[in-house]
Amino acid sequence: MSSRAAPRLLMLQRHLGSPQDSDMESGSSPLTTHVLDTTSGLPAGSLCLRLSRLMDLGQQWTELRKSYTDMDGRCPGLLKPGQLKPGTYKLSFDTEGYWKKKGQESFYPYVEVVFTITNESQKFHVPLLLSPWSYTTYRGS
Numbered sequence: 001m002s003s004r005a006a007p008r009l010l011m012l013q014r015h016l017g018s019p020q021d022s023d024m025e026s027g028s029s030p031l032t033t034h035v036l037d038t039t040s041g042l043p044a045g046s047l048c049l050r051l052s053r054l055m056d057l058g059q060q061w062t063e064l065r066k067s068y069t070d071m072d073g074r075c076p077g078l079l080k081p082g083q084l085k086p087g088t089y090k091l092s093f094d095t096e097g098y099w100k101k102k103g104q105e106s107f108y109p110y111v112e113v114v115f116t117i118t119n120e121s122q123k124f125h126v127p128l129l130l131s132p133w134s135y136t137t138y139r140g141s
Contacts, residue, residue: 030084030120033091034074035128039104043073044130047098051078054088061090084120091115091126099132106132113137 035044047069052061069075096109125140
């Protein structure tokens, strides 16, 4: 393996983590996310995101938390145990700010992922795969 590839491989291994690491993260919060920069294949660290919940009265979004991804692209503790309630939630990712810091133009100024929680006893993981020109999300485990 080349000396250039070794640090990248180590970072990706830390990002993916072992099953034990993943259980510890998901055990501390019922809702987690992580962002992967698909142009580099590395985690998207220091990306600003906001978690909001749609409130029944007036159908207004209420911000629950503003946070940043860590250097592994993760934001594991979005909610404390017991804070997750059935309802509609939104994760808003400031993709424009992330790409501007990298000196990169982007097409999407932000990404909003809206999802519904019906069983608050489950764990939810919402990954985001990101490039300047596209994004993909899914319900992870």
